[in-house]
Amino acid sequence: xxxxxxxxxxxxxxxxxxxxxxxxxxxxxxxxxxxxxxxxxxxxxxxxxxxxxxxxxxxxxxxxxxxxxxxxxxxxxxxxxxxxxxxxxxxxxxxxxxxxxxxxxxxxxxxxxxxxxxxxxxxxxxxxxxxxxxxx
Numbered sequence: 521x522x523x524x525x526x527x528x529x530x531x532x533x534x535x536x537x538x539x540x541x542x543x544x545x546x547x548x549x550x551x552x553x554x555x556x557x558x559x560x561x562x563x564x565x566x567x568x569x570x571x572x573x574x575x576x577x578x579x580x581x582x583x584x585x586x587x588x589x590x591x592x593x594x595x596x597x598x599x600x601x602x603x604x605x606x607x608x609x610x611x612x613x614x615x616x617x618x619x620x621x622x623x624x625x626x627x628x629x630x631x632x633x634x635x636x637x638x639x640x641x642x643x644x645x646x647x648x649x650x651x652x653x654x655x656x
Contacts, residue, residue, distance in 0.1 A: 522544075522545075523546050524543070524545075524646070524647030524648075525647065526541065527650055529633075530652070533656050534654055538626065539623070540620065541618055541620055542618065542619045542636035542647055543617060544618070549614060553590055554637070557586060558633065558634045558652075559585045559633045559635070559649070586632075588604055588608065588634070589604065589608055589610040598610045607625045609621070609622040610622075632651075634651075635647055635649045
């Protein structure tokens with residue numbers, strides 16, 4: 521069973537930093553690209569309590585969540601949304617089945633629930649998310 525456990529969120533002042541982690545299990549982590557998405561306040565959807573990593577309609581959920589960053593399976597290349605370029609860094613440690621998101625110079629508009637995500641075959645898998653609040 522594919523599972524993700526995200527951590528590292530919290531309350532931080534503008535200009536502050538946080539490091540998010542996502543530990544994966546249930547699949548060959550080193551074979552797949554990984555992504556971070558975020559869902560702004562007011563757009564949170566109910567999560568499945570039965571499956572911490574929901575395999576749900578990719579299109580429907582992606583419309584409500586903003587892509588933040590992605591990294592290829594080897595970690596050799598990454599890409600970012602323009603809104604976070606120069607401030608966020610995605611990385612991974614395949615020996616620990618973990619993907620990270622280092623967030624610096626945080627802004628109030630970065631507030632939201634952050635999810636890690638991967639696509640395996642025809643299915644998309646999400647974690648339960650970790651909440652980030654940027655406020656003074």
